[in-house]
Every structure is written in structure tokens, then in C-alpha cells.
Amino acid sequence: MGFSTDAIHAGQHPDLVTGAVITPIYQTSTYAQEELGKNKGYEYGRTHNLTRQSLETNIAALEKGKYGIAFSSGLAATHALMSLVKAGDHIIVTNNVYGGTFRLFELIMKDYGLEYSWVDTTDLNNIKKAIKKNTKLVYLESPTNPMLNLTDLEGASKICKENNLLSIVDNTFMSPYFQNPLTLGCDIVLHSTTKYINGHSDVIGGIIVTSNDKVHERIRYVQNAVGAVPSPFDCWLIIRSTKTLAVRMERHDHNAVKFAEYLVESEIAAKVYYPGLPNHPQHELAKKQMRGFGGMISADFGNVDKAKKLLKNVKVFTLGESLGGVESLISHPASMTHASVPKEEREKMGLTDSLVRFSVGIEDIEDLIEDVNSALR
Ligand SMILES: *Cc1c(COP(=O)(O)O)cnc(C)c1O
Numbered sequence: 001m002g003f004s005t006d007a008i009h010a011g012q013h014p015d016l017v018t019g020a021v022i023t024p025i026y027q028t029s030t031y032a033q034e035e036l037g038k039n040k041g042y043e044y045g046r047t048h049n050l051t052r053q054s055l056e057t058n059i060a061a062l063e064k065g066k067y068g069i070a071f072s073s074g075l076a077a078t079h080a081l082m083s084l085v086k087a088g089d090h091i092i093v094t095n096n097v098y099g100g101t102f103r104l105f106e107l108i109m110k111d112y113g114l115e116y117s118w119v120d121t122t123d124l125n126n127i128k129k130a131i132k133k134n135t136k137l138v139y140l141e142s143p144t145n146p147m148l149n150l151t152d153l154e155g156a157s158k159i160c161k162e163n164n165l166l167s168i169v170d171n172t173f174m175s176p177y178f179q180n181p182l183t184l185g186c187d188i189v190l191h192s193t194t195k196y197i198n199g200h201s202d203v204i205g206g207i208i209v210t211s212n213d214k215v216h217e218r219i220r221y222v223q224n225a226v227g228a229v230p231s232p233f234d235c236w237l238i239i240r241s242t243k244t245l246a247v248r249m250e251r252h253d254h255n256a257v258k259f260a261e262y263l264v265e266s267e268i269a270a271k272v273y274y275p276g277l278p279n280h281p282q283h284e285l286a287k288k289q290m291r292g293f294g295g296m297i298s299a300d301f302g303n304v305d306k307a308k309k310l311l312k313n314v315k316v317f318t319l320g321e322s323l324g325g326v327e328s329l330i331s332h333p334a335s336m337t338h339a340s341v342p343k344e345e346r347e348k349m350g351l352t353d354s355l356v357r358f359s360v361g362i363e364d365i366e367d368l369i370e371d372v373n374s375a376l377r
């Protein structure tokens with residue numbers, strides 16, 4: 001089936017009792033058992049919940065995977081993935097990942113004996129060079145936040161296969177609509193469903209998708225044994241949202257392409273970072289492994305005062321963390337999402353104090369452009 005058909009139908013069945021078209025919210029902690037040792041396959045809410053299963057089947061279909069395993073946040077899903085390894089194991093990570101991933105690995109999991117190498121994965125040779133005897137996982141994010149660097153996912157997955165490593169891709173920025181890492185040979189996909197998948201800025205959630213039976217078995221066990229499961233209501237909200245993922249992503253992409261062109265042509269910004277621009281260093285790779293360029297743009301305004309003026313005066317854009325919602329958001333990575341990264345490290349990757357990040361929403365593009373224009377006047 002095509003993406004939109006799967007988005008609307010995969011994992012969705014009319015209710016057996018009433019015929020309700022929409023999967024109900026099974027807001028229950030436990031289930032009545034018929035007799036000792038006999039139940040309908042549902043015993044306890046942490047272990048089984050039909051609203052959650054419906055979400056997992058739905059997103060697994062969109063990511064072209066066999067299994068979906070949902071969590072209460074993107075970081076809970078990332079944390080669950082760390083149970084694929086043991087103390088003494090080594091993990092290679094894209095150096096410019098989501099700040100919370102950095103914090104989880106460096107400030108928490110390291111204390112449990114896991115070893116991390118932070119690598120610029122835009123060059124596949126750096127992955128090869130970082131592999132050690134005890135390497136088990138390669139954790140990639142593409143495109144990255146906020147510099148929008150890409151990793152060649154097909155090339156990286158080949159290196160992983162040759163070296164018997166599992167490849168993981170945080171696909172949050174692209175959503176399954178624009179990029180499917182499993183079809184490029186990667187083993188595991190992770191999403192913060194908080195972002196584009198839910199898309200309405202009203203849920204925190206995460207999901208892992210894989211076709212690897214062993215990985216599924218382990219992560220499914222951990223989902224129940226550790227217990228960071230999403231609520232039935234949150235699952236229901238996310239299912240409602242995936243039905244419109246295709247149309248939302250088309251509009252995010254359409255608006256972002258126009259917005260990036262405006263930033264370049266108006267010369268309002270000194271430098272614009274967007275994989276959809278022909279001058280993006282990995283524009284060709286973007287066209288090869290993605291079906292669109294998404295809604296995230298970063299722009300360097302050349303001086304801090306100009307950036308501050310913009311951040312202060314916008315009215316349609318909302319100043320705030322997060323991304324991927326229908327409403328446009330604007331943020332200042334140096335003082336917000338990436339404040340914990342030392343200034344020299346930030347500057348090295350182009351993350352200057354005058355860099356502004358835009359999550360371009362699905363409003364009328366003319367209003368978004370006029371908002372920036374009038375904010376700077
Ligand atoms: C937000 C985000 C996460 C973390 O997800 P939460 O749902 O906030 O826990 C992970 N990766 C990326 C790329 C994100 O943007």
C-alpha cells in the first residue's frame with residue numbers, strides 16, 4: 001500500500017462490539033480473565049494495550065518495518081536501546097546529535113560502563129576509523145540538529161554489516177514520510193513521536209521500529225520490564241495524527257523550501273542551512289536518500305543583535321524549544337538546546353551565537369515571510 005493508505009489504515013480495525021471506526025482508547029490497567037490460565041491475550045496494561053498495539057502496527061508500516069515498540073518519550077526509547085549492550089561495550093555516535101541523547105549517553109549511561117565515541121559521521125571513513133574490538137552499535141542522526149548535516153545511511157549500514165554492528169538511526173527530523181532508514185539497510189529506527197509524527201505539540205512520545213527479530217524480542221522485553229510505556233490516550237492522539245502525516249509533511253516541506261529561498265534571496269541572513277538548497281554541501285545525498293527536505297532550517301544572521309531582534313519581535317513564529325508541530329517555532333540553539341555544548345565546540349560546527357533555528361509550520365507561507373520581515377524592520 002502507499003504511504004497515505006497505510007497511515008490511515010495500518011493497525012486500524014473497526015471495534016468488534018460496536019463497529020466504531022476509530023480505535024477506542026482502552027483506558028484500563030487490567031483485564032478480566034475467563035478462568036485460571038485463560039485470557040484473551042491481555043493480562044495487564046503495562047504489558048498489553050490495544051490502543052498502543054494499534055499505534056505500533058501503524059508506525060511500523062510507515063517505516064517499512066516488522067515491529068514497532070512505543071515508549072513514553074523519545075529519550076525513553078533511546079534509553080531502551082542501550083539495553084542491547086552491556087558494560088564494556090563501545091558505541092559510535094554522530095557527534096552532533098540531539099542534546100538529550102548526548103546527556104543520556106555522556107552523563108548517565110557512561111557511569112554504567114558503556115563507552116562512546118563522538119564521530120563526524122558525514123564522512124564514512126570516520127566511522128570505519130572509530131570501530132574497535134568492543135564496538136556493538138552505531139547510533140546515527142540524519143539530518144542533525146541544528147546544523148542539518150547528513151550521513152550517508154546506505155553507506156553507513158554497509159560498514160555496520162561488514163563489521164557485525166547494529167545500525168540505529170534517529171529519524172525524527174525527516175519522519176517516515178521523507179526517509180525510511182530500514183530500506184537503506186539500517187537495523188533500527190527511532191523517533192521522538194513528540195515531533196512530526198504527532199505534530200500537534202500536545203504529546204511526548206517515542207517509538208522504535210525494526211525488522212530484526214532478536215532486537216524486537218529484547219526491546220519488547222525491556223518495554224515491559226522497565227515500563228516506560230505511553231498512556232492509551234497519548235497513543236490514541238498519535239494515531240489520530242499519523243493519518244494526516246503525509247499532508248502535513250508536504251506542507252512543511254513546501255513552506256520550508258519557500259522560506260529558505262526567501263532567506264537566501266532577500267540576503268536577510270548571512271548563511272542559510274537547509275538540505276533543500278543547491279548550495280547545501282550534501283544536497284545530492286539529500287535527494288538520494290530523502291523524498292523531501294523537511295521543515296527545519298537554520299540561518300546565521302551574522303550578528304547577535306540582529307538575531308536577538310528577530311527572536312524578540314516575531315509574532316507568528318513562537319519562541320520555544322521543540323519542533324515539528326503545525327505551528328512555526330523559532331529558537332536560539334546557542335542559549336537554548338545547545339547551551340551545554342562548550343562555546344568553542346559550538347563555533348567549530350558553525351553553531352554561532354547569531355544562529356537561529358526555524359521549525360517551519362504549515363501556516364500560510366506569505367505570513368511567515370512577512371513575520372520575519374516586519375520583525376527585523
Ligand atoms: C526531541 C528529540 C528527541 C527526544 O525526544 P523526547 O520525545 O523529547 O524525549 C530525540 N531526538 C531528536 C532528534 C529530537 O528532536
